[in-house]
Structures are given as structure tokens and as C-alpha cells.
Amino acid sequence: AQSVTQLGSHVSVSEGALVLLRCNYSSSVPPYLFWYVQYPNQGLQLLLKYTTGATLVKGINGFEAEFKKSETSFHLTKPSAHMSDAAEYFCAVSPLGASGSRLTFGEGTQLTVNP
Amino acid sequence: KAGVTQTPRYLIKTRGQQVTLSCSPISGHRSVSWYQQTPGQGLQFLFEYFSETQRNKGNFPGRFSGRQFSNSRSEMNVSTLELGDSALYLCASSPPDTEGPNEKLFFGSGTQLSVL
Numbered sequence: 001a002q003s004v005t006q007l008g009s010h011v012s013v014s015e016g017a018l019v020l021l022r023c024n025y026s027s028s029v030p031p032y033l034f035w036y037v038q039y040p041n042q043g044l045q046l047l048l049k050y051t052t053g054a055t056l057v058k059g060i061n062g063f064e065a066e067f068k069k070s071e072t073s074f075h076l077t078k079p080s081a082h083m084s085d086a087a088e089y090f091c092a093v094s095p096l097g098a099s100g101s102r103l104t105f106g107e108g109t110q111l112t113v114n115p
Numbered sequence: 116k117a118g119v120t121q122t123p124r125y126l127i128k129t130r131g132q133q134v135t136l137s138c139s140p141i142s143g144h145r146s147v148s149w150y151q152q153t154p155g156q157g158l159q160f161l162f163e164y165f166s167e168t169q170r171n172k173g174n175f176p177g178r179f180s181g182r183q184f185s186n187s188r189s190e191m192n193v194s195t196l197e198l199g200d201s202a203l204y205l206c207a208s209s210p211p212d213t214e215g216p217n218e219k220l221f222f223g224s225g226t227q228l229s230v231l
Contacts, residue, residue: 043119043205043222044158090158102148102171103220105158 002027004091006106014114019063019078021109023091026072032094033074034103035065039087047089050074061085086113117141119223121206127229133194136226140187140208146170147189148220149181152203161204164189193228201230 007022025031032051036044048059055067065076074091091106120139128134140147148163148171160173164183181191187208193200204227207220 041224043207043224044220045222046219049219102160102163102173104160105150107157 002031002093002095002104004033004093004104004106006089006091006109008109009107010110010112012112012114013081015083016080019076019081019085019111021076021089021091021111023065023074023076023106024072025074025091025093027093027095029095030067030069033065033067034092034094035059035063035074035076036090036092036105037061037087038090038108044090047076081111081113083113083115086111119206119208119221121204121223121226123226124224125227125229127231128196129231130196130198132196133192134196134228135190135192136204136206136228138189138191138206138208138223140189140206141221144208144210144221145187146209146211147183147187148207148209149189149191150205150207151175152205152225153201158205161191196230198230201228203227 004025013019034049035047037047038044047063048057050057050067058064063078065074067074088108088110090108092103094103122137146165149161150158152158161175162181163171167183178194183189203225205222205225207222
């Protein structure tokens, strides 16, 4: 079964600093990969996704992620953190060739942005 | 365009009772999936419905069931509630199928279920 591991359940950065949230997947075949964000008392919102093609994926709110097959990683970055980025972030995976909406999520990383 | 609507927003039940949660997808979306979110287990897939048929199912006991109506609205039911069923239940809808997975899930704000 496919799985994702998010390193660090809590990450704290200063406003304006680089944001780096780590995600590694376990699969012999590169799956589809996603990052979602969840603000308090809300559902999840898609930040970006990797399916095929370019390995550097740009998403909303200035976030991007790079798919690295050799490292089985899909880390999320943002050059400069903003206070509004404080939220919980989830990495998710869907098997290559799958249909439907079944995603396997990581445990989440709570991002705190300090003024 | 209205988003995914889940009702009720909060629910308190006691052990042994049953509960029904409702989800109205975005207009035009035919796929509805359900996830359970708890602090201990994180986000776990329950099931997915497409055109009134269950297309995928997670590893939950038979106490958890769902259905989808012809207008794509979906309900999930949990019978004989246990304390461990306390969770945020999230519903997500997806646009019509393309090749590969439904890449973009639109989530509702969830129903927070507390079992006492």
C-alpha cells in the first residue's frame, strides 16, 4: 500500500523566512502527489499537484513543490512566509493510473508563522 | 458557484445511537467522497460514490455506510456509535472524470461529531 510520511508535525518560521515542509512517499512507481492546506475550522484546499511532466510544480499562494524520484520526495516550499500561511498542511498520494478520489494523506504538518 | 455544503456543522450523540450526515456537492460534480479526520489517525478515506454507486471503499467497519442520490447529494450513516467515532467528517466532491484520478477534491467544512 502506498503511504506518505511528513517529517515534522510542527514547523515554526519567522515572517519572511523560507518555508520548507517535507514529504516522502513510499511507492515503487511514482504516484500522483498533492499538497493540501487546512485552515482552522475549514475543509482542505488544494495547493498544488504533481501527476506527470514538469517536476517543479507551482501552486497557489506562492507555494511550489519539486518531485524528486530519486529521493521519493515531494517537499513544499515558499520563499517568504506570511502570517496568513499559518495552517495545517497535508501531503497526499494517489496511485498512478488510479481513478476516483481515494487519497492517502500524511499526518499533517502544523505551520506556525511568528511575527 | 456554491461550494460543498455539509450539514449539520456540529453534532453530539451518545454511544449506541446512530447518525446521518449530509453532503451537497458542487453543482455538476458527480463524485462524492468521505473522509474521517481525528487527531490520532489523521485523515482516513471512508468511501467514494459516483453516479449513485460506491466506487471505492476504505477500511472501516460495516457500521459506516453511505449512499448517493440521483442529484449527487450524499449521506453517510454511522450506526451503533462508539466513543472512537468522534471526529471531523469531511466530504469532498470532484469534477467529472478525466483520465487518471480525480485530481482536484473540493472539500466541505465538515461535520464535527462528538460521541459521549
